[in-house]
Amino acid sequence: xxxxxxxxxxxxxxxxxxxxxxxxxxxxxxxxxxxxxxxxxxxxxxxxxxxxxxxxxxxxxxxxxxxxxxxxxxxxxxxxxxxxxxxxxxxxxxxxxxxxxxxxxxxxxxxxxxxxxxxxxxxxxxxxxxxxxxxxxxxxxxxxxxxxxx
Amino acid sequence: xxxxxxxxxxxxxxxxxxxxxxxxxxxxxxxxxxxxxxxxxxxxxxxxxxxxxxxxxxxxxxxxxxxxxxxxxxxxxxxxxxxxxxxxxxxxxxxxx
Numbered sequence: 001x002x003x004x005x006x007x008x009x010x011x012x013x014x015x016x017x018x019x020x021x022x023x024x025x026x027x028x029x030x031x032x033x034x035x036x037x038x039x040x041x042x043x044x045x046x047x048x049x050x051x052x053x054x055x056x057x058x059x060x061x062x063x064x065x066x067x068x069x070x071x072x073x074x075x076x077x078x079x080x081x082x083x084x085x086x087x088x089x090x091x092x093x094x095x096x097x098x099x100x101x102x103x104x105x106x107x108x109x110x111x112x113x114x115x116x117x118x119x120x121x122x123x124x125x126x127x128x129x130x131x132x133x134x135x136x137x138x139x140x141x142x143x144x145x146x147x148x149x150x
Numbered sequence: 151x152x153x154x155x156x157x158x159x160x161x162x163x164x165x166x167x168x169x170x171x172x173x174x175x176x177x178x179x180x181x182x183x184x185x186x187x188x189x190x191x192x193x194x195x196x197x198x199x200x201x202x203x204x205x206x207x208x209x210x211x212x213x214x215x216x217x218x219x220x221x222x223x224x225x226x227x228x229x230x231x232x233x234x235x236x237x238x239x240x241x242x243x244x245x246x247x
Contacts, residue, residue, distance in 0.1 A: 027190050028204035036206055072210035093208050094176065102202040105221075108161065112216035116174070116208045 028100040041089045044096040054136035070143040072114040079109040085128045092121030155246040174207040
C-alpha cells in the first residue's frame with residue numbers, strides 16, 4: 001500500500017515538472033562531463049547516475065552475437081519502463097560511454113544506433129526510471145574485426 | 151543528412167543518417183587530424199523536442215539512428231539537428247508521411 005502511495009505521488013510530481021523540462025535541451029556532455037572520460041562502465045555509470053546499483057530487468061538490448069565489422073555494430077534498445085533517460089555503455093573501447101538519451105513525454109524507448117567497438121566485449125544499457133531506480137541489461141558479443149583502427 | 155519520418159497508427163518512426171567521419175581521439179592521433187564526432191542530436195516538431203541524445207566518439211562512421219515517438223500528425227514537420235565536437239551543426243527538415 002505504501003508503494004502505491006509513493007508511485008501515485010511520483011506521477012503527480014512528474015506531470016508538474018515535465019511540461020517545462022520537455023522544452024529545454026539537455027546536453028549530457030556539458031552537464032556530466034566525467035561520464036564521457038571514464039574508462040570503465042562502473043565509473044561512467046557513477047559519473048552519470050551517482051550509483052551502479054541496478055535492477056537487471058525490464059530492458060532489452062539486441063546486438064549480434066558475433067559482429068563481422070566492428071566499425072558499425074547495430075544496437076537496439078527497448079523498454080516499457082516509464083523513464084527519464086537511457087544510457088548505453090560498452091567495455092572494449094578506451095572510454096565506456098556511447099550515448100545518453102533524454103526522454104520526454106512523447107518518447108518510446110526503442111532506439112537504434114550503429115556503434116564502433118575495438119574488440120570483443122560487452123554492452124550495457126541502463127534505463128533511469130521515473131521511480132529513481134536504475135534498470136539495466138548487459139550482453140556480450142564478439143567482434144571479428146575491430147572498428148577503431150580507421 | 152538524410153531523414154525519413156513515417157506515421158503508422160499513433161507512432162512516428164524516424165530514420166536519420168548523418169554524413170560525418172566520426173574521428174575518434176585514437177584515429178585523430180594516427181592521422182594527425184583533430185578528433186571530431188557528433189556529440190548531440192536533437193529532433194523537434196513544432197518547436198518541441200521529441201528526441202534527444204548525447205553521443206560519444208563510438209558511433210559508427212556516417213551514423214544511422216532510428217527512433218520512435220508518439221504525438222505527431224501527418225504533415226507535421228520534423229527537424230533534426232546535430233552538433234559536433236568542433237561546433238559545426240547541420241540540420242534537416244522533413245514532412246512526416
